[in-house]
Amino acid sequence: MALYSKEFEVKARDFDSAGEVSSNLRAILKQLSLAPDIVRRSCIVCYEAEMNIIIHSYGGTIKIEIFEDRIRIIAEDTGPGIEDIELAMKEGYSTAPEEIREMGFGAGMGLPNIKANSDFMDIKSSKDGTVVVAEILF
Ligand SMILES: Nc1ncnc2c1ncn2[C@@H]1O[C@H](COP(=O)(O)OP(=O)(O)OP(=O)(O)O)[C@@H](O)[C@H]1O
Ligand SMILES: [Mg+2]
Secondary structure (H helix, E strand, C coil): CCCCEEEEEECCCCHHCCHHHHHHHHHHHHHCCCCCCHHCCCCCCCHHHHHHHHHHCCCCCEEECCCCCCEEEEEEEEECCCCHHHHCCCCCCCCCCCHHHHCCCCCCCCCHHHHHCCCCCCEEEECCEEEEEEEECC
């Protein structure tokens, strides 16, 4: 059972709120006195998942669950989904349009960063939505 659980809404193209969920997460984890490396990795995972919902999806949610031995981050959106997950996981692969790249996003590093900073990652996608689950072990 989760010791702590909270769900945040993430709106599509809402760049004014970008990073809000990961900032909230940072505050929560610091309050729990978790190791700086755990906080750092969790926030990277959360931030990249949050940005992907903002940039690439129709909107969704990020759920944070904290257990005795791990933190779980579940990012879920309502589409349009990722056609080729294997390709999307490759460093440097991005479908971000020019205006998004001008904002400094679209390096194609978000999903590889989530993978690199988590101990477990699962991604499922269809046209109805994408679900990314990542865990960081204490
Ligand atoms: N939630 C999502 N919904 C739909 N497509 C997604 C989603 N997340 C990622 N993708 C697709 O996977 C590609 C790779 O994602 P990734 O996060 O690695 O890179 P990026 O978002 O394009 O750039 P960066 O994260 O470096 O700013 C995206 O360009 C997009 O095509
Ligand atoms: Mg990304």
